Amino acid sequence: KQGLMAGKRGLIMGLANDKSIAWGIARAVADAGAELAFSYQGDALKKRVDPLAAQLGSTLVLPCDVSDEASIDALFTTLRQDWGSLDFVVHAIGFSDKDQLRGRYADTTRDNFLMTMDISVYSFTAVARHASAMMPDGGSLLTLTYYGAERVMPHYNVMGVAKAALEASVRYLAEDLGKDGIRVNAISAGPIKTLAASGIGDFRYIMKWNELNSPLRRNVTTEDVGNSALYLLSPLGAGVTGETHHVDAGYHVVGMKAVDAPDI
Numbered sequence: 001k002q003g004l005m006a007g008k009r010g011l012i013m014g015l016a017n018d019k020s021i022a023w024g025i026a027r028a029v030a031d032a033g034a035e036l037a038f039s040y041q042g043d044a045l046k047k048r049v050d051p052l053a054a055q056l057g058s059t060l061v062l063p064c065d066v067s068d069e070a071s072i073d074a075l076f077t078t079l080r081q082d083w084g085s086l087d088f089v090v091h092a093i094g095f096s097d098k099d100q101l102r103g104r105y106a107d108t109t110r111d112n113f114l115m116t117m118d119i120s121v122y123s124f125t126a127v128a129r130h131a132s133a134m135m136p137d138g139g140s141l142l143t144l145t146y147y148g149a150e151r152v153m154p155h156y157n158v159m160g161v162a163k164a165a166l167e168a169s170v171r172y173l174a175e176d177l178g179k180d181g182i183r184v185n186a187i188s189a190g191p192i193k194t195l196a197a198s199g200i201g202d203f204r205y206i207m208k209w210n211e212l213n214s215p216l217r218r219n220v221t222t223e224d225v226g227n228s229a230l231y232l233l234s235p236l237g238a239g240v241t242g243e244t245h246h247v248d249a250g251y252h253v254v255g256m257k258a259v260d261a262p263d264i
């Protein structure tokens with residue numbers, strides 16, 4: 001994969017620590033020669049993100065709270081000043097009140113519903129609009145989703161509803177931006193132990209279930225997601241847009257296990 005991303009500049013949004021899916025993706029594209037900028041949310045994360053960015057030779061580490069339009073504006077204004085143009089963006093951001101990532105979806109409050117949709121769905125549309133204005137030669141946008149968008153998964157609740165809307169917005173954005181040579185895709189990742197995932201009820205059990213029931217009989221890693229992201233962000237994925245690509249050890253194709261499946 002060496003050289004695949006040579007000369008390409010990309011923004012990685014959503015790096016919190018070295019367990020983040022954003023980190024798996026950043027390493028894969030940096031290994032392939034991409035030059036990276038990072039955005040982080042809040043001062044507390046800056047001290048974690050700075051050294052990780054430095055490991056990949058990046059010095060452009062910028063604050064951005066995606067719930068704040070002015071903050072998104074400021075991020076892209078700085079990027080435009082420093083780089084002029086952009087080739088790809090990775091949006092690895094989601095958020096909901098963790099008290100509502102357990103119990104019943106029916107009990108979701110209006111405030112948390114709106115906040116979850118704002119941060120986890122609308123932000124990708126806002127980012128796509130800003131980023132596409134900096135992509136005169138085309139580009140690639142990528143977001144992260146989960147199977148809870150398609151089927152009911154325990155405790156995923158309002159985040160499942162948000163991911164369904166995110167996947168729909170990937171399709172609409174693909175149509176809007178396709179004529180400018182900009183591709184828009186999502187990776188539907190299997191469960192991975194990250195900071196965000198630790199807010200989801202019974203997450204260990206969900207991971208065990210996935211490991212026992214997926215065709216590959218294992219969970220995926222951030223490296224697996226990174227390598228698939230490289231395909232979608234690079235010229236290897238040139239013919240692919242509007243797609244939700246599953247990187248989940250095949251879990252989404254299974255309806256029911258045969259009786260000789262391992263005990264669960």
Ligand code: NAD
Pocket residue numbers: 013014015016017019020021022040041045064065066067091092093094095119144145146147188189190191192193194195196197
């Ligand atoms: P993570 O905690 O490492 O990353 C989540 C990121 O979202 C953090 O960096 C956080 O700062 C950022 N964020 C939250 N609110 C924000 C805001 N208002 N403004 C800017 N940034 C904000 O966890 P992760 O699991 O790597 O999550 C990345 C993406 O992957 C999310 O969209 C998540 O839903 C998705 N995903 C995760 C899994 C999993 O099992 N971990 C599976 C499928 C999809």
